[in-house]
Amino acid sequence: MSDKRQRARVQGSWAASRPKPAFRAPAGGAGGFVGSNGAPQSLPGSWGDGRSAFEFHQPAKPVREIPAEKPIEKAGDYEISQGPSGVSRLRLLPGFLPQAEADWVFSKLFAELPWSQKTNFKQGEAYEEPRLTCWYGELPYTYSHSTMQANPQWHPVLSDLRETVEQVSGHSFNSLLCNLYRDGKDSIAWHSDSEPSLGRHPVIASLSLGDTRCFSMRKNPAPEENGDYTYVERLRIPLSHGTLLLMEGATQEDWQHQVAKEYHDRGPRINLTFRTIYPEPPAGRAPRHGPRS
Ligand SMILES: O=C(O)CCC(=O)C(=O)O
Incomplete structure (x- = not known):
């Protein structure tokens, strides 16, 4: 603390x-x-x-008072905030993939995806991301001043998963960012998925496989707080093997998320975030996202 x-x-x-x-x-x-x-x-x-x-x-x-961190653990729809940018919503579906299917998908993706460690840039300094990634989609994806090249050849397991996620969520997705956390030391820092190429109010569908990790969320502070997150609302969502989490509405505009390093040993975890990327950023939109590491 x-x-x-x-x-x-x-x-x-x-x-x-x-x-x-x-x-x-x-x-x-x-x-x-x-x-x-x-x-x-x-x-x-x-x-x-x-x-x-x-x-x-x-x-x-x-x-x-510092608001206590609220756990979200049960299946359901959650309206996590309402403000000038609109309603921020989560939908949590633990057991979206049954155990046996989740086990099979995990071992296929772990062994067969082209995992690599991406180099990002912060204030001109290069650093290696503390996790492995790969990207699927017709368009490239840029974040933290580094670009993942277009990769339209979807792995067949990922194409099937995309279809299932689309049916259940009622949203369509043209891209996928895959993250592999090799152990408890791998992480993703506070950020929001709010690059201009994602458009306004993107829907992100996040499917987790492997060891459970804690997905933390914090609300962006009001302008008078000058970027101080001390008193903001916080949520903690354990993402277990086979869980689907949907982030909708103003969630990426009004909240940040992270998966922090763990002090205890953790096994490998794969996270698949389905998104839709647009060729041209909508005009006049300023991005509001932290650099992710
Ligand atoms: O691993 C996760 O659950 C989160 C991944 C994430 O935040 C991202 O890919 O932008």
Whole structure:
């Protein structure tokens, strides 16, 4: 947890305050302590009347709650936000592929797809993506200042999966980005699928195979937050073997997602994201996406 998030959790604070002047004993010596010079004394850490010198300080400003991360685990349709850009929607279908079919598809794709490690660029510096990828589609796909070339020869297993995903989702897709996370150290950083070539409000259908990984989402902060994600809403979606997740509406405009590295060992995982790529970016649309690593 960042220092800022940690600090924001502290509700007020306990502090040692300057002791108030000790109670002066009335003639006869009842109450308080009087030193040998006759001046009133107090014991360290006390008021001199037995009360503690430590007191609770109310925070000066109202405490701002950090929203708890919400899990989404059950099959269903979820309206995750509504705003000026429209409604953001998820549809989660665990067990979209039955276990035996998912096992077979995983081993075919793991062995037969042309996996490679892509080089991206950030501020002119090259870096290797922490995962392997391959791309299918009539058009090339560019993100993080690096292009995956058009690859119209779909693997037959992928063509069949595309058809099934299209039937169930009611959307059509002309492209597919395949990710292979070799183990728990492979990851994809915060980003949204909002490259201009995807058009406005793209539908993304994401099919997971292999070991379960946590798909995290965070809402983009309001403009007055100046890009600070400390207080934004967060979702956590475990994506298990054979699960289909659909992201629709304003999800890519209003939310980011990631698959973080894990501290525990994880087996390999394949993620297939079906999308539709357009030849020309719609005019006048500024992309709003983080660089993904
Ligand atoms: O692996 C996943 O579940 C997410 C992949 C992803 O975010 C992407 O391909 O843009």
